[in-house]
Amino acid sequence: MTNTSLVTLEINDGIAHIRLNRPAKHNAINDALLLELEALFSPLDESVRVVLLTGEGDNFCAGLDLAEHQAREPFEVVRHSQMWHRVFGKMANTGIPIVGVLKGAVIGGGLELAATAHVRVAEDSTFFRLPEGRHGIFVGGGASVRVAGVIGAGRMTEMMLTGRTLSADDGERLGLAHYRVGPGEGEAKAKGLAVSIAQNSALSNWAMVSAMSRIDSMSMDDGLFTESLVAGMTQTNPEVQARIGQFLNRKK
Numbered sequence: 001m002t003n004t005s006l007v008t009l010e011i012n013d014g015i016a017h018i019r020l021n022r023p024a025k026h027n028a029i030n031d032a033l034l035l036e037l038e039a040l041f042s043p044l045d046e047s048v049r050v051v052l053l054t055g056e057g058d059n060f061c062a063g064l065d066l067a068e069h070q071a072r073e074p075f076e077v078v079r080h081s082q083m084w085h086r087v088f089g090k091m092a093n094t095g096i097p098i099v100g101v102l103k104g105a106v107i108g109g110g111l112e113l114a115a116t117a118h119v120r121v122a123e124d125s126t127f128f129r130l131p132e133g134r135h136g137i138f139v140g141g142g143a144s145v146r147v148a149g150v151i152g153a154g155r156m157t158e159m160m161l162t163g164r165t166l167s168a169d170d171g172e173r174l175g176l177a178h179y180r181v182g183p184g185e186g187e188a189k190a191k192g193l194a195v196s197i198a199q200n201s202a203l204s205n206w207a208m209v210s211a212m213s214r215i216d217s218m219s220m221d222d223g224l225f226t227e228s229l230v231a232g233m234t235q236t237n238p239e240v241q242a243r244i245g246q247f248l249n250r251k252k
Helices: 031-040 074-092 109-114 146-151 153-162 168-174 186-198 202-216 220-235 238-251
Strands: 007-012 015-020 050-055 098-102 105-107 119-123 127-129 165-167 179-181
Touching: 007 031, 015 031, 015 186, 031 074, 050 186, 074 109, 098 186, 105 109, 109 146, 119 168, 119 186, 127 168, 146 153, 165 168, 168 179, 179 186, 202 220
Parallel strands: 015 050, 050 098, 098 119, 105 127, 119 179
Antiparallel strands: 007 015, 127 165
16 A cells, blocks of 8 residues: 555555545645645556545545635636646546545535546435635636536536535436445445456546547537547457457357
8 A cells, every 4th residue: 555644545456546535624635635646647557447536534525625725826826726637637537447435525626526537426425515606716626627517517507606515316316426325335336336347448448438528528520530430449459359259159
């Protein structure tokens, strides 16, 4: 296991378990935590097939650590926001599937971090909130793209304006969570999903987590063209040919 002050990493059987480690702060995000996350993905060990992303304690992540908020000039704010974009972009686009376990607070920047996960498991205690309006600020960690891409711009605007809290049920209904489980069951469910995903072809996993988000932002013609190119890459891969052959022989 690799331990840092704010994040821990453990790799077993191709699954990298990354855990936010600020339970006393509800795993709130500061610059140091962001940079430690970035370091873990720069790059991930070549043996890693899937990442499991969790938070220590009762909460996944309470968002930006407001205790460390500081007044900045406009350009400094832009650069700080771009640092969040860089780190979360590296996670979401590393080509390795991420399975996130959500519990307790998933607020603001914590929701932006959760949105980097390609599969999200929420325990009953999970609640989602975008409190930026109450703080007089605007999202800066990618929510206007990643979160709005999940729930729609209109719903996200309403969440920011009202500061409303969405329950685990609400989150599952809107797509913020893909699976709902009981208290304390999130990691077991996520580990089972991670083991299953790790058995997929590494190339097809890479294609699914790398291509879909990009195709989603393209025009229809460009998206269809890109889909054909990615299909050509995956379907002609020797490993995939062998997998299909094994499947057909099993049926016979």
